[in-house]
Amino acid sequence: MALHIALDAMGGDRGPGELVSGAVLAARESDLEISLIGDQALLGTILASHGPPSSRIHLVHASQVVGMDESPFDAIRKKKDSSIMKAFALHKEGRVDAVVSAGNSGATLAAAIKLLGRLEHVSRPGIAGIFPTLKGPVVMMDVGANVDCRSEHLFQFGVMASAFSQVLFGHDRPRVGLLSIGEEGGKGNVLVKKSHELFQQSSLNYIGNVEGRDTFQGDVDVMVCDGFVGNVCLKLSEGLAEAVMGMLKEEIVKSFKAKLGYLLARDAFASFKKRVDYAEYGGAPLLGIQGNAIVCHGRSNAVAIKNAIRVASEMARNKVNDRILELLSLHRLLGQQDDTNAPVAGVTP
Amino acid sequence: MALHIALDAMGGDRGPGELVSGAVLAARESDLEISLIGDQALLGTILASHGPPSSRIHLVHASQVVGMDESPFDAIRKKKDSSIMKAFALHKEGRVDAVVSAGNSGATLAAAIKLLGRLEHVSRPGIAGIFPTLKGPVVMMDVGANVDCRSEHLFQFGVMASAFSQVLFGHDRPRVGLLSIGEEGGKGNVLVKKSHELFQQSSLNYIGNVEGRDTFQGDVDVMVCDGFVGNVCLKLSEGLAEAVMGMLKEEIVKSFKAKLGYLLARDAFASFKKRVDYAEYGGAPLLGIQGNAIVCHGRSNAVAIKNAIRVASEMARNKVNDRILELLSLHRLLGQQDDTNAPVAGVTP
Incomplete structure (x- = not known):
């Protein structure tokens, strides 16, 4: 049976038009069923503007927006009747297999935890960021959900991101690195030093500390950090990539010869852009919840939404949560404190 | 009287040859006196290979290397007779005005603190990184000296980096931002939230929280963070800039047309590279010590060393420490705990 994805069609910076376009693209390129959650009248009008609607795109009304x-x-x-709450309510009822949202990521995570609950033995669900590198994607976790962490949280991020990397990118034994400021195990802050000990005792394919510069080399598949550091990395990378292209363009327009050169090399620039574009990966999976969800960048365009819908369906199809549970059960005693019922602190929008 | 700079001529990844070349360039382009500290016989031979030596370049023997x-x-x-200890010993005796080293940065900081001591009221000396942006350099502090910090440390980093930005880059009231994961004051981890309150009470030109993506926009002059986050940012930026250029080149060599385009745009690429090259800024100043010092990247080439010698001389000439003391005295009661005599923890190489 075809999988069914709920799209929060009201979230994000670009408005519902871009989100509906993403859903239309996704329906065209797959056999997925897609429910658009939000203002039914508005979404219906937008959907109609795309021509005869696909029978696999459904409208579900929600009266509020976060x-x-x-x-x-x-x-x-x-806001119990917001589009994001409604999306997770459908997921909880088993009527959809995954949720995609480009809205408020903190609210998305909070709604997921409240309605679906955490996976067994997971202390802190988190957000995994996917970075392009010279050799393939690297999964960084956490990138913003948990800003103050203990070592057992970092260890679980490593376990969950490993499971995701196995299932989604086909790595048998993903190489796991702990983001620090020197490669030796003794380097780092107190949190990293403690976490290093947990990873060393585990059966994960732990390659030790890695540094910021390793992020884009492709020699590590999973990078572990707390959500503060990960979020800074995510946004620094976006900003730097933009600044690099901006400065390069400023230099290029200074001379006619360089401008001509740029025109000739334009295709190369375009495929470069495609390669590093966040839209290619669609969004960031929420890991550690009893369900499947992707949070997208607020600025996501239709292609990013389409890809996020695809990744969400792959998470559901390949049962990433079963893999997380298996990997966690192998490490149940390691660094595990009985805080699974503690309030989830540090969730940030 | 001409200023006198001590160069640790044994530190760094490229060996003394590159360092001596940097000193020769600096002597040629300025009226500075420069002492090369290290193995006198070796340095003498290298220096002789540069032709008739400048009377302003001196050799000072040190028998050990860190x-x-x-x-x-x-x-x-x-290693009491290492080149780096000797350099700071000369500074302590008042025989040189500043020290430049491309060696072990942790040892450089530790030697500076041990031999020169901390500036009055400074709890934690640190390392300020200088990032190129679209509009001008931004000073980030700390970038690696203090990995576990309290809010008063972050506040002092902001004060010291402001003083540096005033004196070196001529900003009357440098805009100070606190690196966090959202612009609102309530966003961030516990450390950042506490630090935000201190900055708000200060007379610094505090513009609030800034995000990773703001680093390269040039809308902030000073970015404050702990040394773990700062070091991750520094190395991530290096790695990303290299990866971006690497991926772009891979795309370009795929087609003849694009290769031709690249050749035409080559000058633009070169001036872009110069613009973002760490070598243009020479290195990272140590702030909070009773003296002037620059730590350079281990991979520094001769141009980076030359520029670091220039920046070190500017720190001495413009008395950056007097400015730090003035700014600190304006904020003496703010967040200041009496821990100035506590051991300096968290110094990392």
């Missing part, structure tokens, strides 16, 4: 800057906890408490 | 991976504390305890 703003990009709203407090996640207020949002899930006060 | 390795790039040696523990800083072992190094300063066991």
Whole structure:
């Protein structure tokens, strides 16, 4: 049976038009069923503008929208009929297999935890970022959900991201690195030093500390860090890639010869851009919840949404959570404190 | 009277040849006196290969060298006659005005603190990184000296980096941002939230939280973070800039047309490279010590060393430490704990 994905069609910076376009693309290129959650009248009008609608795209009404800057906890408490809450409610009822949202990522995570709950033995669900590298994608976790962490949280991020890397990218034994400021095990802050000991005792394919510069070399498949460091890395990378291209263009337009050169090399620039574009990976999976979800960049375009829908369906089809549970059960005693029922602190929008 | 700079001529990954070349360039382009510290016979031979030596370049013998991976504390305890210890000993005696080293940065900082001491009221000396941006350099502090920090340390980094930005880059009131994961003051980890309150109470030109992506936009002059986050940012930026250029080149060589285009745009690429090259800024100043010092990247080439010698001389000439003391005295009661005599923890190589 075809999988069914719920898309929060109201979230994101670009408005519902871009999100609906992404769903239309996804329906065209796959056999997925897609439910658009949000203002039914508005979404219906947008959908109609795309020509005869696919029978696999459905509209589900939600009367509220969570703003990009709203407090996640207020949002899930006060807006029970928001598009994001509705999407996870459908998931909980088993009517969809995964959720995709480009809205407020903190609210998305909070809604997922509240409605679906955490996976057994997971202390802190988190967000895994996918970075392009010279050799293939690297999964970095956490990239923003948990800003103050203990070592057992970092260890579980490594386990969950390994499972994701196995299932989605086909790595038998993903190489796991702990993001630090020197390669020797003794280097790093207190959190990293403690986490290093846990990883060393595990059966993960732990290659030790890695540094910021290793992120883009492709010699590691999973990079582990707390959500503060990961989020800084994510945004620094975006900013630097933009700045590099901006400065290069400034230099190029200074001379006619260089401009001509740029025109000739334009295809190369375009395929470069495609290669490093966040849109190619669609978004960032939420890992550690009893379900499948992808949070997309607020600025996501239709292609990014389409790809996120595809990755979400692959998470569901390949049962990434079963793999996480298996890997966690191998390490149940390692660094595990009985805090699975503690409130999830540090969830940030 | 001309200023006198001591260069640790044995540190770094490229060996003394590159360092001596940097000193020769600096002597040629300035009226500085420069002392090369290290193996006198070796340095004499290298210097002679550059033709008739400048009367402003001096040799000072040191019998030991600190390795790039040696523990800083072992190094300063066991290698009293290393080139880096000798350089700071000369500075302490007032025989030179500043020290430049491309060697083990942890050992350089430890030697500086041991021999020169901390500036009055400074809890934690640190390393300030200088990043190129679209509009001008941004100073990030700390980038690796202090991996576990309290809020008063972050506040002092902001004060010291502001003083440096004023004196070296001529900003009257440098815009100070606190590196976090959202612009609102409530966003961030516990450390950042506490630090935000201190900055808000200060008379610094504090613009609030900034994000990783703001680093390269040039809309902030000083970015404050702990040494773990700063070091990750520094190395991530290096790695990403290299990866971006690497991926772009891979795309370009795939087609003849693009290769031709690249040849035409080559000058633009070269001036772009110059613009983002760490060598243009020479190195990273140590701030918070009773003296002037620059730590250079281990891979520094002769141009980077020459520029570091220039920046070191500017720090001395413009009395950056007087400015730091003034700014600190304006904020003496703010977040200041009486831990100035506590051991300097967290110094990392």
